[in-house]
Amino acid sequence: MAGLILALETSCDDTCAAVLDGPRVLANTISSQAAAHAQFGGVVPEVASRHHLELATPVVEAALSEAGATLDDVGSVAVTAGPGLIGALLVGVSTAKAIAAPRRLPLIPVDHLQGHVAANFLDPEPLEPPFLCLLASGGHTLLAAVRGHAGHEVLGQTLDDAAGEAFDKVARLLSLGYPGGPALEKLAREGDPAAFEMPVAMSRDPGLDFSFSGLKTALVYLCRDLGPDGVSERRADLAASFQAAAVGQLVAKLERALKGGGWQAVALGGGVAANGPLRGAVREACERNGAALKLVGLELCTDNAAMIGSAARFAEPIPYPGYLAYDAFATPKRAA
Amino acid sequence: MAVVGFDTATADTAVCSTRGGTAMHEERLGLGPDGSPRHSTALLDEVERAAAAIGGWGAVDRIAVGLGPGSFVGIRIAIATARGLAASTGLPMTGVCTLDALGHAAGEAVGPDRACLVVLDARRGEAFAALYSADGSRLWEPFVAAPEELADRVGALPQPPLAVGSGAVRFRDELASRDVEVPGDADPVHRVAARHVCTLAEADDGGDGDRLEPIYLRPPDAQRWRERNDAKTAE
Numbered sequence A: 001m002a003g004l005i006l007a008l009e010t011s012c013d014d015t016c017a018a019v020l021d022g023p024r025v026l027a028n029t030i031s032s033q034a035a036a037h038a039q040f041g042g043v044v045p046e047v048a049s050r051h052h053l054e055l056a057t058p059v060v061e062a063a064l065s066e067a068g069a070t071l072d073d074v075g076s077v078a079v080t081a082g083p084g085l086i087g088a089l090l091v092g093v094s095t096a097k098a099i100a101a102p103r104r105l106p107l108i109p110v111d112h113l114q115g116h117v118a119a120n121f122l123d124p125e126p127l128e129p130p131f132l133c134l135l136a137s138g139g140h141t142l143l144a145a146v147r148g149h150a151g152h153e154v155l156g157q158t159l160d161d162a163a164g165e166a167f168d169k170v171a172r173l174l175s176l177g178y179p180g181g182p183a184l185e186k187l188a189r190e191g192d193p194a195a196f197e198m199p200v201a202m203s204r205d206p207g208l209d210f211s212f213s214g215l216k217t218a219l220v221y222l223c224r225d226l227g228p229d230g231v232s233e234r235r236a237d238l239a240a241s242f243q244a245a246a247v248g249q250l251v252a253k254l255e256r257a258l259k260g261g262g263w264q265a266v267a268l269g270g271g272v273a274a275n276g277p278l279r280g281a282v283r284e285a286c287e288r289n290g291a292a293l294k295l296v297g298l299e300l301c302t303d304n305a306a307m308i309g310s311a312a313r314f315a316e317p318i319p320y321p322g323y324l325a326y327d328a329f330a331t332p333k334r335a336a
Numbered sequence B: 001m002a003v004v005g006f007d008t009a010t011a012d013t014a015v016c017s018t019r020g021g022t023a024m025h026e027e028r029l030g031l032g033p034d035g036s037p038r039h040s041t042a043l044l045d046e047v048e049r050a051a052a053a054i055g056g057w058g059a060v061d062r063i064a065v066g067l068g069p070g071s072f073v074g075i076r077i078a079i080a081t082a083r084g085l086a087a088s089t090g091l092p093m094t095g096v097c098t099l100d101a102l103g104h105a106a107g108e109a110v111g112p113d114r115a116c117l118v119v120l121d122a123r124r125g126e127a128f129a130a131l132y133s134a135d136g137s138r139l140w141e142p143f144v145a146a147p148e149e150l151a152d153r154v155g156a157l158p159q160p161p162l163a164v165g166s167g168a169v170r171f172r173d174e175l176a177s178r179d180v181e182v183p184g185d186a187d188p189v190h191r192v193a194a195r196h197v198c199t200l201a202e203a204d205d206g207g208d209g210d211r212l213e214p215i216y217l218r219p220p221d222a223q224r225w226r227e228r229n230d231a232k233t234a235e
């Protein structure tokens, strides 16, 4: 079983490790910190970093044992180098480097967003490029052109909040707790998506960028006008109206890219890909434009290390000792 | 016994390997050219050098790591590195309080009959501190305090101690008001030397490999704010 890839991902609030044999995922372990952050209503970087430190090595050990492997079977160590929370990334990068160095294993630093793209390359049904990839999560929202296995071109991205971030903030406004995405979707099912008129953000913008802060602000004002009683009375309508507007924007941009690029396939990823109405609307947009839709399982949509291992298969390994001084990066400073 | 030890709880990146208590390779790197610590970029490189100096990882018996208190990010880089190395090599680990390492070093310099106060700059205008007797044993457990509070505690001592560490330099005036002597700013006694991390780890024969608890001494700011808000709401 030599030559396995051990992958680590600690860019946000989940501590993840995975073991891959080529495109086959032998283990994909995720230790969620959601409960630790719920009391703060969002991810607190220092809290996340502390948890990552406690969980990183145990998660690696759990992934190896689930894969029925030991470090002797590992041929390279992959790790998310960025972008993300710098303190959180540093725990993963320090751990990965220290596991690799004494064994003289190569290190493969991976761009987190390319990881999301590469989730589509995994067995059992890998999607071959070219395809269009829509990523929407609590940390990022972008539309990417995937023309090969080793990288992607960003066609459009959010200019302010990430889509998932907007879902969480609106969920908080409606007292739905954290993380709020799933609760908001559930509540929206009982509401009328046309009950409130929402600003159609970026509709006049000819590009493919997104914006969600205007939508969130509109909700804040609506809640203020309705007052506490009005809000609790119309929560479902508010949730449904917000969700329809957010999904509408994502799909409008996706469809614009589809029309302009002659794409045959679309991949949807990121935590927001779990949202039922978004999945449905993306499916319809694909059908209208004659493109196939690829939906990976939810465990590969949200942050995970299997996707990092998948991206590592097509990235340049750094042989020992070239990575000893390798540093994590918080913002996307390197081309993916 | 051969030990590879390191500490990145302060601005320095301190690394050493010892065999039978003698330093075989010791390095202490200050801030990088950009003015920030070199923990993430220099630590593992120096650790590999230190291991090589005593014959490679196969010749190492123990990994020793500074647990803080100090920079939260620095502490985590050191502990994550120690745990990764231990997972990779199967070697046991020992955690050492960073203040203990400074106190141990200062004890050698101070001589008998004088206590030594170790103070690190904890940012937010606070200090991490602990007090040691001349033989290096702890008189005060590590704590975090505002400099005035620290000065008051020191003022209550029968004899003013010698104070070392980045916090002793930073809060020199507050400490001097209580007749505490602080060596000159450039005196190496203020900086962690990793050979003391190795020495203290060597003395610890019951090192429990998996329990390297970081010594933060302070909850995350978000938790402090939340507790403050809760307290306000309760009032």
Ligand SMILES: [Zn+2]
Binding pocket: A112, A116, A137, A139, A140, A302, A303
């Ligand atoms: Zn992500």
